[in-house]
Amino acid sequence: MNIIEANNLCKTYIVDKRQNNVLKNVNLRVEKGEMVGIMGPSGSGKSTLLYCISGMDKITSGEVIFDHKDISQLSKNELSELRLNKMGFIFQQMFMMKNLSILDNILLPSVESKKETISRKEKLAKAEALMRKLGIIEIADNDINEVSGGQLQRACIARSMINNPDILFADEPTGALNRQSSKEVMDELCKLNDEGTTIMMVTHDAKVAARCTRILYIVDGQIAGEYKFANNKLEQKEKERLLNTWLMDMGW
């Protein structure tokens, strides 16, 4: 069953009176429970695709269907509701509210949301459970400047998961992390995916992409190809090798 689909999606920017077609008639379907990686050269439109299909950015034409609705037709408030309750976001830069502790940053969307009619105490318990699961419970009361990048990104994952979203969008979630932190973050994202969360992720890293179930390759605003592992139970190293071979064929 498709959780999100894009039909003839176009995005055009006008810069200095010059038209720049960033996305050109993109058609895309993502099934529930999938973990889709989006790859491509710099400036190919990867992040723009992620922002357009998540409703964070306006599309120029086409449609994006999520939850049986064309989200390009939704109002700003309806889109906010959607992002708050049904979508989660993780960015390369680990943005958080600088005056709040890590725990409060994670708790914030839950307090703002009216999706679940549970008490503040229960919301707190849920946030702590998420932190425990992601291995960052010990930094709950820390300020954002007191923790490492990997911990902060895991806190961002926890924040994105607090309202049990149907889908998680990640824009280069490991882009600013070292190898060890990258691995930890990806382990957590894979665990979430195993538990049923759909994930769409932009990445430059083939190692990271190799952990996805499907990889889309974007070139010049269009999906130039897509790769799906024939056998998902392959060793990670083997997956990386296969993907690298495919990527080289794509001109990576």
Added chain:
Amino acid sequence: MFLRILKKDIKRKKTMNIIMLVFIILASMFVASGLNNVITIANGTNYFFDQAGLGDYIAARKGSGSSTEAFDDILPTIGEIKSYRVDEVIFATKETVETEKGEQAKFDNTMLIQSLEDSGLNYFDINDKVATIVPEGHFYSSYRFAKDNNLKSGDKMIVKSNDVRLNLTFDGTLKDALFGSDMLNNVRLFLSRTDYTNLRDNGVSEPGMIGEFAYIDTDDVAAVDVALTKKCPTLMLNRPRATIESAYFMNMVLAFVTLILSVCLIIVSFVILRFTITFTITEEYREIGVMKAIGIRDIKIKSLYLTKYLVIAVLGSLIGFGVSFPFSKLLLGSVTKMMVLGNGLGIIPNIIGSLLVVLSILGFAYLATGVVKKATPVDAIRKGQTGERFKKKSKLKLSKSRINSITFMACNDVLSNKKKYIAVASVFALCTAFVLVMTNTVNTMKGDGLIDSFSARSDLYYTDQDKQMSFMHEGGNEEIKEYMTKVENDLTDMGMPGHIFVDAQYIFKITSNDNEYSISCQQGIGSTIDMYTFTQGTAPQNMYEIAITPTISSKINAHIGDTVTVDYGTGPVQTTVTAYYQTMNWMGEVIRIHESAPTNLKNCTSWMAFQINFTDHPSANTIKERKQKLIEYLGGKEVQLPNEYQADCIGVVPTMETVQISLLAITLVVVTLVVVLMERSFIIDEKNEIAILKAVGFKDRRIILYHMIRFGIATLVAVIFAGAISIPLTYATIGPIFLSMGMSTMKFIIDPLSVFVMYPLIILAAALLIAFITSLITKTIKSSDTASIE
């Protein structure tokens, strides 16, 4: 190379640089005009009096310059007098002056008509130039007279007395140092010498309608006072310059409000400048780090930023300097209508003010760029806007709180950035406190709580100058009693039985401790002494007992129980001081004498209003109805309720109301400026946070509300604090002013609704509204901006 970096920097950070420029323009404008105003106001009345030639001692007498005992005969015989100037005037009543339509002119007290060409005192036109001539058939007037009669240049007025009828054209207003205050508010008409001589020679039937004012220069005021008291029996006013100065207190309150406001604005400017510079330099930390990392020397980096701020500071200060002149004029506008204010320094204070702003900016910038020298490249990069910080930020715990997310974030932000919000709240509190102090003052003046300090409390008051002047002769005492009996009978016939009485004022020779003084004495006609309020001792019971004010007590060095000699005009009488009382009549320089004291109305110098006490104890509404009936009975003469009469006696209520409204308006302007500029800075600083909030699903209106609540908290704290200190502040600031006017014990009327509810709510609502409008700009920040944040 550096110039190119500088140019790029100014362009790239356009919004922040523009905000900075706006701050500097405002700071320069406030500081330059504020400094000028401070010096001008500090000079205050002295400058005005010196320019006008008011002298050190002012005396007035009945009788013309050609009569015996004229000032020109007496003053040269007093050795202590160095020089003097004399104005001859005609005392006129409302019947003397009318409009073209035949309506009576409006003014309080006696009018003085004089020849401008023969003036002893200097009178100033609207441009503060001394007016020396008025063409025949034209006239100038005091500002108050023109205002009350709505006169514009070219309007006609008729001055008539006996056979003389002068059709005069109004040429403008003149500033009068002696009667320019709200407390001494006689009005003057200035005619040509020809018109004045015609009026004096052919229109004046009674010698008492002419008088002289002398402005005396002396180093020994006390000696002149004693000598003049001895030599001039027709003296009707004798006051040292200091008394006239104290009459300007209320006008100077307005000037001091301007001064306080200027100081306030200067503080606001520097607080905000400090904040803005620190904030903008924090933004530069990363760049500073990068420059250090590539090996640029500290001094070069510092000079780059200092040059940038110097360019902005010089540009802003120059604009601010230019705008400071009209702004200064605007601030002092209401005071300078009746006073000549100035200083001999010209534009120097403005130049110093603007230079001060430039230097302060460079100083702040120099301190803020201290990081260039102290920090290593890595430190600077890490300290950058999006980098690391080493100070605990979070103060509250959302997990432990019950309030909603945006209110929580707003509270937490305020607590996490205390310095910033305390600066905002302090500025708001200061402005609000002044509004509330003025509200308390105006409410007190508009009520009837001070009526006792003018005369006894009554149901109604009315003034009939012509009638009162007609009693000022030998035998007047009998006539006034007959008149009052007739009025009482008429009132009874009209179904409103009442008792009528009036206070007459005299100047009598007083001898205390072997020193002679001429002092105003107040005596009730038709009243009994127990109707007046005394603060200490027992009311005088006969002509041998008097009550004095604390001001007189210290002037003549007499206290309760002491013996003082009073000459009621019939020879010296030994009296005992039996009580103290307080009054604002003549700034407290008055003695109350018993109704049985042997006075004669031929010596009367001035009057209070006729007072009516109804004997059938009518309700407030009935009194209001009777007021209308009385107006009809008196042929349209002004009849006043106690609060109206009190306001009339104080004279400055409209001025103070203007001050109150001006202060509120200025507070709202300050609130607007601070909120707009701070909120714009906050939005720039928090752009990534706003974007992330949107990305996680916060709606625009919630983010706007979040920003509003922060200013709401700061303003709420400010107005609560201002409300709390407003009452003691009123007593501390306005109390001494009333004290100098004769009120030794002062009780202010506090209206809780206006002080604790209405004005705080107006200021809070304004802050929220401005924060709302300014924070609408957060709508332009999109959730997808998270991708483009550095």
